[in-house]
Amino acid sequence: LSAHEKRALAAACDWLVGFSQATSSVEEQVDRLFGIWACTSGLNCSRRQLARFRKQARRLPQFEWFRFGSDPLFVLAVYRAMISIGLRHASLSDLNVGYCSVLRDDETAASSLGVIVDLLRANGGDPCWPEHRSLCLPDLPAFVTGGRAEAIKVSRDIMMASSCGTREICAAKVVPALPGIAFSYARDWDIGCTCAVLRACAYLGCGGEPAARWATDWLLDQQQSDGRFDIAMPPADSKAGDSSSLDATIDVVWAIAELNHPGFLLKSLDARFPTR
């Protein structure tokens, strides 16, 4: 983690901690906690950062798990983080059980949701455990010319199949272009797509390639003085006000954390920082 990245994560964490909860939905609060956890992990889980995360996590209200309408990855990762620091949360526990029951008999769905299945298990659940993980990647030309949606889908498929880089997968067809695609979307001023592809680079071990480093440096250039990342937003993703800043800021801190600690969502604190 470079000094610049450390400063950027610390400032982003300050902004996320100060983000108004009064008007936030449960989903937004979970997303925000996920961002704070990414900053905490990116900053090597210092005692101060952990204390901040703990304080924020304790404020997460109870909710009806089946009404939760956001990315299951974020909420399961937040639950995983809370468990790893000794916090319990009844709604998150119910949600883990509920998602396990949904996936228990659906091997097809489970085989394409590798990291979700791993998080459910890491959180004490018992989802279906598929023998094989499905991963169908396009060939190199189709990937390069497939457009933004394809780049994001491929990156997410890589994340799912590799469980955030904690399992080996064969992605040789797209690896030669992956850092260049991250770089290319940075040139197009597209934070969301750049982050998604950079995370895929981190999972496949090519996050240190020059093109990926240039894309990462560009991300850091998008930070405002208050810590949020939102100078560049793609037209398709533009929303009004702080919500768009929240999405972009979470995207960036997650990417930076993965580039430095691939798979931090799944690894236990002790495994990642044995000397703590």
Place this chain on the structure above:
Amino acid sequence: VSTFSSISSCWDAGFSWVVNHLESFLPADLNSPDQLKEITELSLFYAHVGLWIPAAEKATLAPLGAFLHSFLAKNMQLANQLRRFPSQCNPYLLTYLPLRIAGFRIPGFEEAIGVLNRAGYPEALETMPYRELELQYVAWKAGLRKTPASWGSAYRATVLGRTGSPVYFTLFDVYSVTHTLIYLTGFCGPATVPTGESRRAIAVVEALLVHYWRKPDWDVTAELLINLLALDRYDTQLFEGAVGAIMHAWREDGALPGPHFRKESEADPEHLFRNCYHTTLVGLILCAGYLYRVRLRSDCFVSA
């Protein structure tokens, strides 16, 4: 094998297209240096491709040589313009010097070059660093300079020699990168490139290649692929994939569409020529360069 044969087919089709459009390369106003762009590019193309194609196939270039020589020898107005306006010498020199590379001499231009040299041109011009490299390279190839352009001060003054991250490069900066490499490596190499500069150049060029292939912009993509040829980086999936995409985009009539070409205007010959001639010439240089490098490599294998 498939890349080689598809490149050979595109070369044949593209070269025929150029030969069939020679008249369109001529400037409407000989007194305007701005109108020499097309004929200058044709001349540069003719001279350099002539250095790479096998002796047995050189006769195919003869119509181009005859056309260019006839145009320059007939219109002495151009040589006179060169003498009258030394500060605007670049387009005139870059049209004539490639013919000199191919072995032609036109007395009026030779005299004009003598006048320019005595007056201290082209050294007196303040030129963009990569344009300076271009003139140094062409003058060297044409026998007017003893040494080639080097990885020295002129290179260090270019965008590639000065900057770190290419993420903010404008299209103009990218042209500077491709042209800097083209003139330091003799278009498609083989060239001796300092290791550190080679590694950095490959990283910059490959990142930009993905970007311009994605857009797509076949003009810049082809120039970047020429750079990779020269940097000996053409046995990669990325190179093969991008070359394949260019060959796929090549039109059946032999033209390679430029970034501003509109399919709905293809029936307009003026639109077709203006928006395809440059990209077609660059694509043909890529084809000729690739075939040359592959032949060179197989000759090495045979002699080994």
